[in-house]
Amino acid sequence: MTDTRPNILFILPDQLRWDFVGAYGKTYARTPHIDALAARGMVFERCLSPSPVCIPARASMLTGHNSISTGVLNNNFWLRPDHDACGVPSFAKLLADTGYHTQAIGKMHFIPWDITEGFHTRVIAEDKRHIHIRDDYHDYLKAHGLKKYAGSEEPGYVEGRMASISLVPLEHQVDTWVGDRSVDFLKSYSGEQPFLLWTAFPGPHDPYNPPAEILAKISQDMPDALAPTAATVPFREAMVKTHAQGSAAIDITDFTETMKRRVRRHYQGLIAMIDAQVGAIAAALEARDDGRHTLIVFASDHGDFLGDFDFLGKVLFFESAMRVPMIVAGAGTPQGRSDALVSLTDVFATFTEAAGVPCTRQDSIPLPGIGFGDAARTNVMGATDKGYMVADARWKLSRYRNGVCALHDVLTDPGEQTNRWDDPSVRDTRERLDRQLQTWVIASIMDGHKDKTYPYMTMTPDHPGHLRGWQRTYPANAWDDDVTQGLT
Known part of the structure; x- marks a missing residue:
């Protein structure tokens, strides 16, 4: 073998x-x-x-x-x-x-x-x-x-x-x-x-x-x-x-x-x-x-x-x-x-x-x-089409398209019975997770559109894109060439 x-x-x-x-x-x-x-x-x-x-x-x-x-x-x-x-x-x-x-x-x-x-x-x-x-x-x-x-x-x-x-x-x-x-x-x-x-x-x-x-x-x-x-x-x-x-x-x-x-x-x-x-x-x-x-x-x-x-x-x-x-x-x-x-x-x-x-x-x-x-x-x-979520070892924060926002402590409240979103004692936790979530959403949107990328032209005088009739490659495969890890 x-x-x-x-x-x-x-x-x-x-x-x-x-x-x-x-x-x-x-x-x-x-x-x-x-x-x-x-x-x-x-x-x-x-x-x-x-x-x-x-x-x-x-x-x-x-x-x-x-x-x-x-x-x-x-x-x-x-x-x-x-x-x-x-x-x-x-x-x-x-x-x-x-x-x-x-x-x-x-x-x-x-x-x-x-x-x-x-x-x-x-x-x-x-x-x-x-x-x-x-x-x-x-x-x-x-x-x-x-x-x-x-x-x-x-x-x-x-x-x-x-x-x-x-x-x-x-x-x-x-x-x-x-x-x-x-x-x-x-x-x-x-x-x-x-x-x-x-x-x-x-x-x-x-x-x-x-x-x-x-x-x-x-x-x-x-x-x-x-x-x-x-x-x-x-x-x-x-x-x-x-x-x-x-x-x-x-x-x-x-x-x-x-x-x-x-x-x-x-x-x-x-x-x-x-x-x-x-x-x-x-x-x-x-x-x-x-x-x-x-x-x-x-x-x-x-x-x-x-x-x-x-x-x-x-x-x-x-x-x-x-x-x-x-x-x-x-x-x-x-x-x-x-x-x-x-x-x-x-x-x-x-x-x-x-x-x-x-x-x-x-x-x-x-x-x-x-x-x-x-x-x-x-x-x-x-x-999903319903919203976004971030979870760490203890907390889970969710934002939904219908306006519901939730923050649950899954260690002390495993049944998620108490929404802590408006609890001032965990405001720092909510803001920290919310920042992480927004950063992830933006990066993921960009990752999802890498198929539309093309080689940078402005600083490359001999790039064929400066000539008439150039056809860009579509879809582009940016993942294999210059991206070693997503969410960048």
Whole structure:
């Protein structure tokens, strides 16, 4: 074996919040296989998804660029088709170009849904809400006389606020299917190249629809939801409207504590199915005998309110929506728990560092303490179409387009019940974070427009731009040539 670089296995459930993973210490969370992975690796206590909504989170994670730089700020945006030419490649392309076999299985949420984004092979299941997509999972179901169901077709969907019972048998569930295909790959891959396998589970994203036999095993003991606050109430009307008029098609105007506990129990049922598949994948990986170590990263794109503040879903900059698990194991990763503040986008730098691929990292650094250096973040900053946010180890400051401003002390107030924005005793903290945020926003806007740059002409007499008919290069790739680090 001439190429001794590690395999990389990236496991990413969709919409899994940190406190429903047992390794983070909550007694109601039952994830024995994920916990076993955590026990032999590094658990990052606080990982934030800086743009906590599906497509923006994935665009930033894929490229190492924040959402202002990519321009992907909500689920109706995606990366430029020529983003490689702009010097903004995906980690999959970077690894593929340097000798990795790159394989993606499950829900990537790329637009269009069947593009490769640097993967040699994709096996696609864009499921849950995406019932009309004719992907590989659709073909599989059709071959077995089954189909994808809209949430409204499932028992209990409306009265359960999307907490329903799936009509698809357990052995044909989408997360089972994704896990099975991942196991098949690990058993069959015999290439000389190291591999990057991204296993992307569509669950536990809503609808919260485990099969009946899975739900029967889930305890009724679920944690209470967080109460609404003065900082969350202004978003309530829009949240209700979005769920009523969007693809969810449910009314959460009346959202009782009983309903919230039902949602959480069903959500835990979906997680139980994913956990079983993580166990099967880990066993298949352990059984491989290719003489190569494998770096395993387990994370999620964002969380889910699950009734906190009378909300469902994500988007806003509260811990329920943006705090996710981050667990790393294998390939010499030390065992332990890290208090370092990390970002979901740091997987980009971690993967490229593990693969020995030099590249520009606009807003991504390797996860610290796992063999790629100990450089740590002092803060995480993020953006969606709803606003901007900066967080450090203790404080989180958010500014929203509807005028809401929030400052929370997440150490003493982990439920973010008290908005300290107008508290004179923390004015210096607010102003410090606000200055950092504004500086970051301006720098990120500039980074996002580097495709429009051209070589400076005024002081260069022989520049061809002084002649008629000169054509500038567009898009420009300023990242490879003269920028070693973004946010400058």
